[in-house]
Amino acid sequence: MVEFGYTMMCEQAGPTQLVRDACLAEEAGFDFAVMSDHYFPWLDAQGHSAYAWSVLGAVAQATSRIPLMTYVTCPIRRYHPAVVAQKAATVALLSEGRFTLGLGAGENLNEHVVGGGWPPVDVRHEMLTEAIEIIRELWDGGYLRYDGEHFKVESAKLWDLPPTPPKIGVAASGPQSVRIAANYGDALIATEPKPELGKMFDEFGGTGKPRIGQIPVCYDTDAEAAKRRAHEQFRWFAGGWKVNSELPGPTAFEMATQFVKPDDVSEQIPCGPDVATHVEAIKAYVDAGYTHVALVQVGGDHQEDFVAWANKELLPALREL
Numbered sequence: 001m002v003e004f005g006y007t008m009m010c011e012q013a014g015p016t017q018l019v020r021d022a023c024l025a026e027e028a029g030f031d032f033a034v035m036s037d038h039y040f041p042w043l044d045a046q047g048h049s050a051y052a053w054s055v056l057g058a059v060a061q062a063t064s065r066i067p068l069m070t071y072v073t074c075p076i077r078r079y080h081p082a083v084v085a086q087k088a089a090t091v092a093l094l095s096e097g098r099f100t101l102g103l104g105a106g107e108n109l110n111e112h113v114v115g116g117g118w119p120p121v122d123v124r125h126e127m128l129t130e131a132i133e134i135i136r137e138l139w140d141g142g143y144l145r146y147d148g149e150h151f152k153v154e155s156a157k158l159w160d161l162p163p164t165p166p167k168i169g170v171a172a173s174g175p176q177s178v179r180i181a182a183n184y185g186d187a188l189i190a191t192e193p194k195p196e197l198g199k200m201f202d203e204f205g206g207t208g209k210p211r212i213g214q215i216p217v218c219y220d221t222d223a224e225a226a227k228r229r230a231h232e233q234f235r236w237f238a239g240g241w242k243v244n245s246e247l248p249g250p251t252a253f254e255m256a257t258q259f260v261k262p263d264d265v266s267e268q269i270p271c272g273p274d275v276a277t278h279v280e281a282i283k284a285y286v287d288a289g290y291t292h293v294a295l296v297q298v299g300g301d302h303q304e305d306f307v308a309w310a311n312k313e314l315l316p317a318l319r320e321l
Helices: 015-028 052-062 081-094 108-114 121-139 175-184 195-206 223-239 250-256 262-268 275-287 300-319
Strands: 003-008 032-035 068-070 099-103 144-147 152-156 167-171 187-190 211-217 292-297
Touching (some): 003 015, 081 121, 121 175, 211 223, 211 275
Parallel strands (some): 211 292
16 A cells, blocks of 8 residues: 655745644654755745754654655765764664655755765766665674775764664666665655656666655645745756756756746646645556655645645545555
8 A cells, every 4th residue: 555645845844843744744644754855945935944854853752653754865965974874873763763764866956065066976876875885884883994985984883773774765766876776775766756767676676665756736725826836936846857956056946947837837736725636646656656655735834734634635535546
């Protein structure tokens, strides 16, 4: 049976609200919750970007049932993988084993802040592979010395480890990253309902592992208001991953999407109060073989209404799938 999750999107709500919203999602019966890990919002209109790991620690203590996950953390620039291993282990302990570490090769938007330039995608994938190796070895306990092409670790050891290491999901959008997900991850993460990603995942050795997708939705009792809000805050989504991973900041996303129209956005993002419209969009992920689908409600000020509607109407309809 497919599980349906809730997204704590740090780009569109402050940290206190994110914790509250996660609690509401747990109460409403969402199967899991994921959280973005950004330094910048995609667009200025979103207006937030709290430190994800502090929020995750708070959510881990404020909730009791719902599984948690980063969607996703980049362990190759802004964070050293040895530090990612430490904070993931800590959140796993605070959540009593409810945490999955979602990893990806990142976006220039968030990683440029530490300087040093933005590597080409082939290099980013090499770095991601080394990072996963470091994280897993540190979770095994003991001291680690690692001398890779991209990362060095000198006599590192984690002193607080969960009884069972967290699972690792790996974000993928093409053959290179899908191969990394299959060979180094416990799950595939993707944001497009493309059956070919799952097929490649199986071919590279990922058969039987979860596939975790994510889709933005924009619920509002006024369909036109939902469309306007989706355009204002989520038109960056139209660029596709190859573009979105390279642009350096919100201003670049503003310029790159200046000719995107509200109707263009609503073709990709279900908008309004009609349950069938949302179910049809989400069903594409189910039909593509995803075992988990996280929903992103567009607009930080509309989370409570969305969760109440999802509890009453959307989730029961999705369970029928």
